[in-house]
Amino acid sequence: MTDFLISSLALVITLPFPFLFLFYFFARKWYRHKQKAFHQSVTVTAPIFIVSVHVLLFVLFERSFFAYIIIMLLLLLALSVVIQYKVHDEIRLFKAIKSFWRLSFLLFFAVYSSLSLFGLINRIFFS
Known part of the structure; x- marks a missing residue:
C-alpha cells in the first residue's frame, strides 16, 4: 500500500500537467x-x-x-x-495570500514549462 502511495506521489510530482x-x-x-473550477x-x-520545479532543478543541475x-x-x-496596500490602502491578509498563491502558480507553471523544455533540449542535443 505504501509503495502505491509513494509511486502515485512521484507520478504527480514528475508529471504535474496531467x-x-x-x-x-x-x-x-x-x-x-x-x-x-x-x-x-x-x-x-x-x-x-x-515541488516539481524543485525536483526538476535538482535533476537538471544536481x-x-x-x-x-x-x-x-x-x-x-x-x-x-505591497501591491494590495498600494491599491486598496489596507491589507486584507486572505486576499493577499490568495493573490500570492495564484501568482506563484503562474510563475512556477512557466518555470516548470521552461525547465522541461530546457531539459529536453539539453538531453537530446548535448548528451
Whole structure:
C-alpha cells in the first residue's frame, strides 16, 4: 500500500500537467462553473508545481535550490502585500495570500514549462 502511495506521489510530482487537467476535469464536474473550477485547480496544483520545479532543478543541475525557492516565495508574498496596500490602502491578509498563491502558480507553471523544455533540449542535443 505504501509503495502505491509513494509511486502515485512521484507520478504527480514528475508529471504535474496531467494532474492539473485531471483535477480541472473533476472540479468542473463538481462545481459546474468553469472559472470556479479553474481557480480551485490552481489552488490545489500550485504546491505541486513548486515541488516539481524543485525536483526538476535538482535533476537538471544536481544541486538543491530549495532555499532560493523559499526566498522567492517570500518575496512574492511581500510583493502581493505591497501591491494590495498600494491599491486598496489596507491589507486584507486572505486576499493577499490568495493573490500570492495564484501568482506563484503562474510563475512556477512557466518555470516548470521552461525547465522541461530546457531539459529536453539539453538531453537530446548535448548528451
